[in-house]
Amino acid sequence: MAAQTQDAKLVHLNGVDFLVDGFLFKRPEVKHYVLTHFHSDHTVGLTRGFDSGTIYCTEVTAALIINMMGVDPAHVRALPLEQTVEVQGVSLTFVDAGHCPGSAMAAFEAPGVDGVILHTGDCRASNDTRTQLQRWLAGRSVEELFLDTTYCSARWRFVPQAVACEWLQEITRRELEREPKTLFVVGCYQIGKERAAASVAAAAKSPVFVEPRRWKVIQLAGWGDAELCEGQRLWSIDKEGCCVWMCALGGLAHDVLKHFLDSTKGQFEAVVAFSPTGWSWSKGMAQGSTGCRCWAENDGRTRVYSVPYSEHSSFDELQALVRQLRPKRLIPTVNSAPRAVPTDRCARGVRASAVVLHVAWA
CATH class of the missing domain: 3.40.50.12650 (Rossmann fold)
Structure with missing residues (x-):
């Protein structure tokens, strides 16, 4: 279950706010909303009468919220995977999350800001998903990682x-x-x-x-x-x-x-x-x-x-993702206290699993 805390939802970049799967926290000054996929714990607070700004999502998710929830298409911006849109000077791109149909990770970039802010939504960080993400990043660093920590415990080493x-x-x-x-x-x-x-x-x-x-x-x-x-x-x-x-x-x-x-x-x-x-x-x-x-x-x-069929990452896949990305900050989005933990220890060689566990179960 996605955490219903603003810390796990709000992306702030160059003075622009985006709420990711955060319709419960909508407020007048926020005009940009990102929906990573069509699961009910991520659409909490979204109703057919939504008129608080623009919802950015994949084409599949857009079709679902318009046709199944009755959201006004005038407030929905559908994006193909890996196609970038500029929002008040911030670049937003969706990358496949390997979760349910239409799911995506949201990547944010802005001029003068080092690295990428990546919000995974819910994801299955399989080898294929990680490979596609690394290809898209093309060597760019990840400054902040909002991570789906659903199975962030060493007991959840389930099969691919x-x-x-x-x-x-x-x-x-x-x-x-x-x-x-x-x-x-x-x-x-x-x-x-x-x-x-x-x-x-x-x-x-x-x-x-x-x-x-x-x-x-x-x-x-x-x-x-x-x-x-x-x-x-x-x-x-x-x-x-x-x-x-x-x-x-x-x-x-x-x-x-x-x-x-x-x-x-x-x-x-x-x-x-x-x-x-x-x-x-x-x-x-x-x-x-x-x-x-x-x-x-x-x-x-x-x-x-x-x-053990899952559309979320196993513990081993979480380890692999954090080890590959080496983010400077990691914000858990599931089963966690509402705070971020710096992960500079990763860069100094501490195992990524220790960092992920510390974040998720602190």
């Missing part, structure tokens, strides 16, 4: 997202061998976890059923034309022919799953739900997908697996 997707497929295949007439339910947010659902669909060789509202979000996010490898459409708003459904993460209780099973009137004999979250990580998972334990009820007919 691609590995988690492989595990989802392996579990799906094993469950189909156990019971061929199995319904799979993948937990999700209003946007996000699409790759997890696609992985299960590929293993089950089935389209994914989604409710009409989620289907609209998927279309606006640019995923509407996605296909399974067989050329079959990935998404469907018709349950017929689908053995994979998407459901809110909060709806994976066994009584709900039993209701799903009963509602199919004999079409399925079992239901398997996946809770794709980094919080499920345990050392036992180091052995692979077999380390993802099954919680079974209703005589084994309803089964829940927590799989």
